[in-house]
Amino acid sequence: MQSGIVGGSTSRTLDINEFRAFVMIDEYVPLIFINATDSPRAKIFSLCHELVHIWLGIDELYNDIFTANRTFNNEKLEIFCNEVAAEILLPKQLLKNIYDKQEDVNVNINNISKRYSVSKLVTCIRMKNVNLINKKTFDSVYANLLENIEENFSKEKQNDQSNSGGNFYNLLGSRLDPRFVHSVNRKAREGSILYTEAYELVGAKGKTYDKLMDHMEGRCN
Incomplete structure (x- = not known):
């Protein structure tokens, strides 16, 4: 399921800073709920993350934001689910094969993100984890990506408010x-x-x- 509002009230939107997705484990019909206000690529990652929870049979609220350090009820579990989700979307060996060492790191991030429908943040983290970029480069690039995402999110939110309505x-x-x-x-x-x-x-x-x-x-x- 996915929704970006509480019930049918368009004035009560679901804040991605509160949650991006969650899963309810059930042997017969497990349920994944996605916050529809999130970006398309982020929703794909959330879906994979919650799918790992289903495979493990352990439910847990996925409430990770990029601008603050959060403590999870089971931090090791959340890290594991993130790593598996990242491997599903952007396998380690594939990433090493497609990374172009002749290009700038930002060019690589843009190209890979578009081609495989993975967010730029996840792509950047993945590059660091497979040792394609060092920590210094990662810190610099990651900070810039965060700043751009926050600016774009603010613009999209303003556009959504001005273009409210629809079918x-x-x-x-x-x-x-x-x-x-x-x-x-x-x-x-x-x-x-x-x-x-x-x-x-x-x-x-x-x-x-x-x-x-x-x-x-x-x-x-």
Whole structure:
């Protein structure tokens, strides 16, 4: 699941400084929740991070921000999940093979980040961890990346506020897995669950529910 707001209130956005993602472990249907206000590449990393938690069978709030030092309930576990997520997205051997020693470190970061949909921060950290750049270079480049990210985030937030609105059903549909919606609607039509329960499960009721079903039709294929 993903959402960037509390319930259906567009005025109550989810702050990535509070959490980026979390996972609820369940033997039958584990759940990963992604903060939709995060950047696309950061969401991909969060997804991989939480997937590792599922593999391990240990749930833990992923609440890592880049501008402050945080203490986790299990710091070693979080570091391990980050390392595995980084290896999934940017394997060590692959990174060593594609790193161009003839190019500037920033050029390498930009090229690799775009090609493999990994954030520049993760790419930079990965380069340091596999010894492609030294600590001095890392500290300098990382600080600049942080500054640029904070500036871009502020601009994006201002643009989002000035361009608020959009299609309600596109927004609601983006927060739901089409297969889940299809399953809920089928159960409601069969009488296996009450429509009031179906309304609660998808976050829409009455005519809004019917319109959402029409909007989602075919997306589960």
